[in-house]
Amino acid sequence: MRCVSTASKRVSARSSLPGPARFPLEQRRSCGRGCAAPEINRCFPDCPELNGLGVWPPERRSHGIGTAILRAAEAHVQRRGYRRIGLGVDDANHRAGALYLRLGYQETGCHYLDRYHYIDEHGTRHEVADPARFLIKQLPAAPTRRGGSSRVSAS
Numbered sequence: 679m680r681c682v683s684t685a686s687k688r689v690s691a692r693s694s695l696p697g698p699a700r701f702p703l704e705q706r707r708s709c710g711r712g713c714a715a716p717e718i719n720r721c722f723p724d725c726p727e728l729n730g731l732g733v734w735p736p737e738r739r740s741h742g743i744g745t746a747i748l749r750a751a752e753a754h755v756q757r758r759g760y761r762r763i764g765l766g767v768d769d770a771n772h773r774a775g776a777l778y779l780r781l782g783y784q785e786t787g788c789h790y791l792d793r794y795h796y797i798d799e800h801g802t803r804h805e806v807a808d809p810a811r812f813l814i815k816q817l818p819a820a821p822t823r824r825g826g827s828s829r830v831s832a833s
């Protein structure tokens with residue numbers, strides 16, 4: 679398990695569907711592809727990545743949901759024996775960047791192009807490459823019932 683994905687960027691296209699309020703958190707899944715960007719995968723091959731975090735509809739933001747998702751993702755990878763989690767944030771996304779830094783994520787100095795696509799309301803596919811940077815948060819070892827450290831394999 680290398681990649682934790684919540685509400686991917688596809689959600690932005692889906693938000694035009696009727697009744698978006700029914701999907702405040704959209705999808706949530708774990709997958710094994712490693713970090714999505716090859717530049718980051720090379721630098722941090724074993725680091726789980728939280729990818730595509732988003733809270734929809736926008737009126738639901740600033741109520742602690744993003745923080746709760748981040749904490750749940752951190753606990754999720756921690757229980758599996760990982761001692762760090764990373765995420766990418768677009769250079770232009772100052773609010774999200776500030777939130778991550780407040781929550782303990784640290785600069786890695788790794789910059790890359792965040793490549794993704796979306797399909798607009800006419801069905802046209804758009805390829806995007808946004809300059810972004812990668813942040814990492816160190817996680818303590820998961821506590822066990824007996825007070826020791828978890829020894830779950832991180833493969």
Ligand SMILES: CC(C)(COP(=O)(O)OP(=O)(O)OC[C@H]1O[C@@H](n2cnc3c(N)ncnc32)[C@H](O)[C@@H]1OP(=O)(O)O)[C@@H](O)C(=O)NCCC(=O)NCCS
Binds near residue numbers: 730734742744768776
């Ligand atoms: C970035 C994002 C995921 C954060 O989710 P969120 O639910 O808004 O995050 P939180 O509410 O936990 O924290 C964000 C803000 O609310 C504040 N906050 C936290 N808990 C709060 C609460 N109970 N009541 C009011 N405000 C709260 C935080 O201090 C923070 O302040 P800010 O507005 O100055 O940034 C969300 O804003 C979003 O979907 N943005 C658009 C997509 C995006 O940019 N995704 C990031 C990709 S890297």
